[in-house]
Amino acid sequence: SAVISQKPSRDICQRGTSLTIQCQVDSQVTMMFWYRQQPGQSLTLIATANQGSEATYESGFVIDKFPISRPNLTFSTLTVSNMSPEDSSIYLCSVVFLGQYYGYTFGSGTRLTVV
Amino acid sequence: QQQVKQSPQSLIVQKGGIPIINCAYENTAFDYFPWYQQFPGKGPALLIAIRPDVSEKKEGRFTISFNKSAKQFSLHIMDSQPGDSATYFCAASQETSGSRLTFGEGTQLTVNP
Numbered sequence: 001s002a003v004i005s006q007k008p009s010r011d012i013c014q015r016g017t018s019l020t021i022q023c024q025v026d027s028q029v030t031m032m033f034w035y036r037q038q039p040g041q042s043l044t045l046i047a048t049a050n051q052g053s054e055a056t057y058e059s060g061f062v063i064d065k066f067p068i069s070r071p072n073l074t075f076s077t078l079t080v081s082n083m084s085p086e087d088s089s090i091y092l093c094s095v096v097f098l099g100q101y102y103g104y105t106f107g108s109g110t111r112l113t114v115v
Numbered sequence: 116q117q118q119v120k121q122s123p124q125s126l127i128v129q130k131g132g133i134p135i136i137n138c139a140y141e142n143t144a145f146d147y148f149p150w151y152q153q154f155p156g157k158g159p160a161l162l163i164a165i166r167p168d169v170s171e172k173k174e175g176r177f178t179i180s181f182n183k184s185a186k187q188f189s190l191h192i193m194d195s196q197p198g199d200s201a202t203y204f205c206a207a208s209q210e211t212s213g214s215r216l217t218f219g220e221g222t223q224l225t226v227n228p
Contacts, residue, residue, distance in 0.1 A: 042218045106158035
């Protein structure tokens with residue numbers, strides 16, 4: 001399994017500002033995902049981060065609000081733009097290994113509070 | 116909409132008890148069924164996973180039972196300990212397409228000493 005480093009681990013941000021979350025993986029992975037976990041809730045997929053092309057967003061999530069970059073096979077960023085208190089959540093990066101060692105690994109998450 | 120239904124929402128057992136968490140899925144194309152354990156302030160950690168070609172899988176004190184015809188699977192924790200107190204999520208995906216995980220709603224487990 002991969003080791004995922006996610007930064008920052010937590011932040012408190014002002015309404016209307018933006019925060020960029022970084023996800024660094026210790027090995028090359030084909031697929032990276034960004035999830036949101038609202039307080040006391042399950043995980044909801046925001047988007048699949050595609051290397052070298054635009055991210056694929058799930059229903060209810062748009063690029064203007066959650067722009068994603070994936071410049072290479074080990075790194076991705078998620079930006080939460082023009083934040084409101086409703087964006088207060090844990091944001092998680094995840095990767096999947098295909099083939100013999102198929103499985104999903106998650107980062108420790110970024111706990112975001114918008115005030 | 117691909118869905119995975121999980122129950123119960125919360126569960127309290129005494130130390131040594133055997134909590135059982137159940138999940139049901141709709142999409143018959145799912146072929147990978149993991150369980151994740153999440154402690155407060157941490158990301159989900161893979162506990163155990165099963166594929167539909169087997170009906171049961173054990174890893175230590177954790178067992179998955181799988182019923183393909185009923186489209187259901189469950190997690191059993193043998194000899195539960197207070198350190199097992201966490202939130203547990205079932206999930207499902209379609210390995211052949213490398214698709215993302217679809218999660219259940221989660222079960223908050225408390226194991227009392």
